[in-house]
Amino acid sequence: MELDRICQNCSSFFQDSRDTDLGICLNDEVFEPFLDEIMENADFSNCYDIYLKKRFDGEKEACDQYEEPEIIEIPDDEDINAYILHEKLKHQNVDEIIKYFNNSDKEIVNKAISSISTYVFIGNRGAYEGLINYYMGLGPAESLEDVCMRIKIVDILSTKELERNTIEAYVNELARTPSNNTTRQLYSLVLKRLSMCPVEIVRELLLELLGKRQYSYKIRKRIMEIAGI
Template sequence: MNTNSDELKRICANCNHCFPSEPFTSDFAICLNDPDYEPYLDDILENQDFSSCQKLIKEKRFSWEQEACPDFDPVELPEEEFPLSPELRSVIDQLAKDGNLTSETFQQAIFEDMVDRIDWASVPVDKYVERLNNAKTPEEIEKAVKSLGCLISLKNKAAFHALFVYLKDLPPPTTVEQTHLRIEILRQLEYARNFKKKLARLLVNDLFRTPSNNTTRGWYTAVFRFFENSSVEIAEKELTTMLDSPQFSHRIKRRVKTILDELNWKSQGYL
């Protein structure tokens, strides 16, 4: 598909600076040439994350059909310089057949094709780790944790290792917020199906250094739920150490015994 800039209407939808105002697609657009968006461009372009500038977007979003400003930069994608993949060509042909091929849908199809072609399992995680280590607020930390979790779900081993080490190095929680963070980290780590043994060992070691009280109760519950969904072999190997330790209360040991009993019953077909 050749896009001749001389034939394009001077509307925002046909400008390179124009971008959906919501993740992936939207009825409204924003202008990435607007300097007010400069602090948010990395999140918007790399992660389709608009959460940090929602107020700004609501104030400045506009219709795709709005007449272009003097900075109009027409879309131009010569096919001879940017050959389309067979998959992308098929999508574009279908859009044209359905009468839905516009500058906006064309750019969206290219973006989705680009995302599909990324080898997420091999994507470097350095910038994600840096973002996590430099996060100051609970919201920033949770956002960074979820970004790594997304990569973990796409089989990125480096992302799992980074978040695993981050959890391992956390001090025992002393606030409910810190407990909630641990629970969220565990939820993201569980996307890695092939590291349950390694994760199980870390979780039990963490309980040994985490006192059981009202603040940490949620963390204990999350860890025990992890083992309830694990294999009997993993649970027996790691949880048995808790039964032999005087550190844990009778209530906690009863919970551990219940988990082990139920897993054994399941393995024998009784549950």
């Protein structure tokens, strides 16, 4: 259904909860310093005097920046509050969590990884890419502490195994980390996860890996089985 081309029907028109017909345009530069608070709190408590000065009747004809709001269809069996929260988390900026991945304190890093997992699970793209980039940038696992942290990361990434980046990260782990008693559990998990990934991508990457690295007969045999060769 096409809406009347008036300000009140524009996605940039925003009202204080105490107003019915009056509101402001979020494209007005005067509100730019307050946008995060306005959108998060859905009110103008941090700039109410400016709001009162700038508000206008939403029935006025829209300008050339008019854009109809996107209509989101909520499934009938979905709780609206849960759905809104899910969508908010899905698109939330997670840079404040990701920055702790590079902390020198391993406990803080582990907490950051645990925190990012919720966002990855619900489809937050920034969370997934931040975790992948961190994981790909690690060196070889050398200690049990390294192994435990990587197992946690692999468990999180296991929800995104249709992504080529995830599969590349798994193979990268096999390429950089030696197989030994310390890393045995990590190797077993990565190989298990690879066996559940799309075989056409896995085969390509594993064949390339076998051309670069030497493995024991047992590991090489398992890799070849997963690659389907």
